[in-house]
Amino acid sequence: MLASSRCSPAAGARAPAAPRAAAAAAARAPRRAAPRARAVPSKEEALAQLEAFATTNAANIAAAEAKLREAGPGGARKAAAGAAPDGAAAAQGGLRELNQGDFWEFLESTADKLTVVDFYTDWCGPCKMIYPELVRLSQELGPRGGQVVKFNCNKDNKELGRTLGIKVAPTFHLYRGREKLGEMTGAKVEKLREMIEANL
Numbered sequence: 001m002l003a004s005s006r007c008s009p010a011a012g013a014r015a016p017a018a019p020r021a022a023a024a025a026a027a028r029a030p031r032r033a034a035p036r037a038r039a040v041p042s043k044e045e046a047l048a049q050l051e052a053f054a055t056t057n058a059a060n061i062a063a064a065e066a067k068l069r070e071a072g073p074g075g076a077r078k079a080a081a082g083a084a085p086d087g088a089a090a091a092q093g094g095l096r097e098l099n100q101g102d103f104w105e106f107l108e109s110t111a112d113k114l115t116v117v118d119f120y121t122d123w124c125g126p127c128k129m130i131y132p133e134l135v136r137l138s139q140e141l142g143p144r145g146g147q148v149v150k151f152n153c154n155k156d157n158k159e160l161g162r163t164l165g166i167k168v169a170p171t172f173h174l175y176r177g178r179e180k181l182g183e184m185t186g187a188k189v190e191k192l193r194e195m196i197e198a199n200l
Contacts, residue, residue, distance in 0.1 A: 095131075095138060095150045100160035103151065104178060111177030114146040114200055116192070119161065121153050124169040126187035133189045137196075144200060174199050 095118065098106055107115060118134055120127035138148035153161040153169060164173070172192055174182040181199045184191060 095135060095148055098149050098151050100157045103160060106149070107175050107178055110147065112145070113176070114141070114181070114196065115175045116141075116146065116148040116196060117173045117175065118148060118150040119153055119164075119166045119169060119171040119173070120150055121169045127170045130170060130187040130189060137189070137193070141196070141200075146196065146200060 096106075098117070116134075116137075118127075118131075120131075134148050134150075138146075141147060151157065151161075153166055168185045170187055171185045172183060172195075173180055174195060176199075182195050184195055
């Protein structure tokens with residue numbers, strides 16, 4: 001009976017080639033440089049940076065105050081908010097925005113036109129989605145004796161919004177002068193067009 005034979009490495013045998021190749025490759029690989037620590041500015045440098053910031057900030061404040069003075073008392077709030085002066089938004093392709101201070105005066109001054117008022121809020125998603133359609137609609141209505149304006153139902157205009165019964169945004173009212181001709185709620189452009197056509 002033959003005894004099973006096992007292969008065992010001879011004494012003093014050399015290590016396999018693969019581990020030696022890996023060790024050599026690792027030795028040749030470039031070492032990554034340790035990240036440099038951010039230099040902390042000295043006290044003098046920090047003070048200089050603060051002074052530069054204060055100077056720039058003062059210049060910005062002065063420029064903003066100059067814009068408010070140019071806007072005058074009536075346009076101070078709009079200039080501070082970056083809004084265009086009355087009528088400028090329409091000239092730039094947007095809708096004129098009314099507030100409770102000029103709402104009835106504007107309607108009376110444009111009594112020869114059919115005025116569509118978009119009562120909206122800043123946080124209303126459908127109001128934002130329908131806005132481009134309202135701009136196009138206002139441009140179409142211009143030659144036909146109509147116009148679309150907007151009214152923000154925010155805290156500054158809350159009193160008039162409550163008086164007019166605005167509970168949902170968007171809400172649309174149709175006026176000719178101070179006379180209300182129709183109203184609807186919801187961002188339904190086709191339904192709004194139908195109501196406008198019925199009153200032109």
